[in-house]
Amino acid sequence: MAKALVLKDITKRFPLVLANDHISLDLNWGEVLALVGENGAGKSTLMKIVYGLQPPDKGEMWVDGKPYRPKSPLDAIAHGIGMVHQHFMLVEPFTVLENLVLGLEPGSPLYLDLDEARKRATALMEELGFQVPLDERIENLPVGLQQRVEILKALYRQAKILILDEPTAVLTPQEAEELFRFLRAYVSKGNAAIFISHKLKEVLSVSDRVTVIRDGRVVGTVKTPETSLEELARMMVGREVVLRVEKGPAKPGEVVLEVEGLEAPPRLRGVSFFVRAGEIVGIAGVEGNGQTELVEALAGLRKYRGTVRYLGHPLPHLALKVREAGVSHIPEDRLARGLVLDFSVRENAILGDQHRPPFRGFLGFLDGKAMEHHARTLVETFDVRPRSTDLSARRFSGGNQQKIVVGRELLRGPRLLIAAQPTRGVDVGAIEFIHQRLVEARDQGLAVLLVSADLSEVISLSDRILVMYEGRIVGELTPEEAKEERLGLLMAGVPA
Numbered sequence: 001m002a003k004a005l006v007l008k009d010i011t012k013r014f015p016l017v018l019a020n021d022h023i024s025l026d027l028n029w030g031e032v033l034a035l036v037g038e039n040g041a042g043k044s045t046l047m048k049i050v051y052g053l054q055p056p057d058k059g060e061m062w063v064d065g066k067p068y069r070p071k072s073p074l075d076a077i078a079h080g081i082g083m084v085h086q087h088f089m090l091v092e093p094f095t096v097l098e099n100l101v102l103g104l105e106p107g108s109p110l111y112l113d114l115d116e117a118r119k120r121a122t123a124l125m126e127e128l129g130f131q132v133p134l135d136e137r138i139e140n141l142p143v144g145l146q147q148r149v150e151i152l153k154a155l156y157r158q159a160k161i162l163i164l165d166e167p168t169a170v171l172t173p174q175e176a177e178e179l180f181r182f183l184r185a186y187v188s189k190g191n192a193a194i195f196i197s198h199k200l201k202e203v204l205s206v207s208d209r210v211t212v213i214r215d216g217r218v219v220g221t222v223k224t225p226e227t228s229l230e231e232l233a234r235m236m237v238g239r240e241v242v243l244r245v246e247k248g249p250a251k252p253g254e255v256v257l258e259v260e261g262l263e264a265p266p267r268l269r270g271v272s273f274f275v276r277a278g279e280i281v282g283i284a285g286v287e288g289n290g291q292t293e294l295v296e297a298l299a300g301l302r303k304y305r306g307t308v309r310y311l312g313h314p315l316p317h318l319a320l321k322v323r324e325a326g327v328s329h330i331p332e333d334r335l336a337r338g339l340v341l342d343f344s345v346r347e348n349a350i351l352g353d354q355h356r357p358p359f360r361g362f363l364g365f366l367d368g369k370a371m372e373h374h375a376r377t378l379v380e381t382f383d384v385r386p387r388s389t390d391l392s393a394r395r396f397s398g399g400n401q402q403k404i405v406v407g408r409e410l411l412r413g414p415r416l417l418i419a420a421q422p423t424r425g426v427d428v429g430a431i432e433f434i435h436q437r438l439v440e441a442r443d444q445g446l447a448v449l450l451v452s453a454d455l456s457e458v459i460s461l462s463d464r465i466l467v468m469y470e471g472r473i474v475g476e477l478t479p480e481e482a483k484e485e486r487l488g489l490l491m492a493g494v495p496a
């Protein structure tokens with residue numbers, strides 16, 4: 001039988017990097033092939049080539065044994081290839097149903113298709129075993145559901161080969177489980193899938209084989225039962241990776257943040273806690289239990305009721321003032337809040353501090369030299385690749401964009417860091433690195449409030465763990481007490 005997809009010598013050069021360097025790989029019908037590699041290794045670039053979003057400089061492809069040279073995603077779709085992107089591509093003000101039909105039949109007015117579309121979509125959802133509210137607008141859906149819409153959209157177009165670029169970065173563990181069940185069922189019907197993820201545990205559990213890419217080249221392909229987390233990490237990074245955080249006990253000092261009866265609609269229903277200098281307090285919880293509201297309220301981005309004291313004084317209600325007071329914030333959504341994508345690294349590196357010295361120079365103009373120096377320090381200290389300060393943020397891979405945000409927030413020397421999903425979309429090597437920087441900053445007296453959907457991150461990084469459920473804190477645990485099972489139960493609302 002012909003292979004689902006064969007790539008041979010795919011090569012793609014961007015001005016600063018050789019993103020794909022003679023990549024060859026194949027995908028069998030009936031299998032999930034995982035694609036792993038460090039941030040910037042070239043995974044998304046390769047998949048965009050397969051999906052017809054950009055042409056390769058060189059190389060050949062075959063789909064089901066036939067030569068394949070897509071000129072656009074329409075070609076890819078016509079060949080039975082669907083893609084769920086790293087960053088969602090849905091049209092927000094439109095409904096789910098409209099998004100399904102959108103762009104499918106050029107020239108045919110939207111309203112004509114909707115009834116038929118509803119029938120097909122309903123049948124498809126039944127077959128897949130998941131539901132999405134068809135008449136809801138995309139902007140009103142939580143990310144987990146948005147992602148189902150992306151999958152539904154690809155399958156609606158009868159994709160036989162499904163490409164998923166970091167589909168689980170924004171999913172809760174439960175949602176991820178559901179996705180994996182779907183993927184296994186999908187390939188067992190004879191389809192094929194390519195799955196990109198930095199979560200190596202998931203990779204091992206869902207895929208049949210794993211192809212590892214480093215610096216644009218294939219390092220090797222391994223069968224999942226025959227490999228391990230450690231081996232994959234080593235192949236990706238090219239050295240041993242410490243998968244555990246190495247840190248000594250915290251030596252907490254004065255109370256930096258004190259929160260009392262904090263409420264913020266729609267989901268934060270009253271929380272009280274404190275964070276001291278020199279400690280990392282982790283908030284564990286299934287996403288959507290008020291964490292977003294909590295973080296945004298503290299960062300001055302959302303209205304709230306209740307008392308928030310910072311170093312003994314009321315914390316201002318305004319984002320810029322909060323920053324000025326020495327509070328840093330790593331936002332959960334780096335694209336919406338963390339970066340201005342069309343700005344260069346140099347500009348992004350001072351975002352929020354542009355009005356202050358040393359960046360605001362003579363006569364109030366921005367001081368180019370100071371900015372360049374700062375940006376250079378950031379890309380070097382935080383291993384941003386490529387090491388460019390000119391490149392716009394848009395041109396960096398997802399994980400490198402995240403490093404730019406984390407670097408900026410740490411380098412400004414805050415007293416308090418509110419870190420929401422600080423390693424989302426970041427590769428294992430970079431996670432190790434970011435964790436070490438956070439622990440180092442803690443040891444120098446930084447107070448850290450960590451919000452993460454990644455349980456193992458919360459457990460390994462935090463000195464104290466608060467569990468949030470339905471807008472309240474339902475328990476406090478030490479990391480030793482927080483075995484994943486106990487924590488999982490608390491997170492699901494089961495009292496300890």
Ligand SMILES: Nc1ncnc2c1ncn2[C@@H]1O[C@H](COP(=O)(O)OP(=O)(O)OP(=O)(O)O)[C@@H](O)[C@H]1O
Nearest residue numbers: 014019039040041042043044045395396397398399
């Ligand atoms: N349009 C572009 N212009 C210039 N450089 C680009 C462009 N798109 C990607 N690159 C560069 O190509 C390299 C590969 O990027 P790619 O997005 O494929 O990485 P990735 O493996 O998907 O990483 P991540 O895990 O962080 O998502 C990176 O160095 C990136 O900066």
Ligand SMILES: [Mg+2]
Nearest residue numbers: 044086397398
């Ligand atoms: Mg990518």
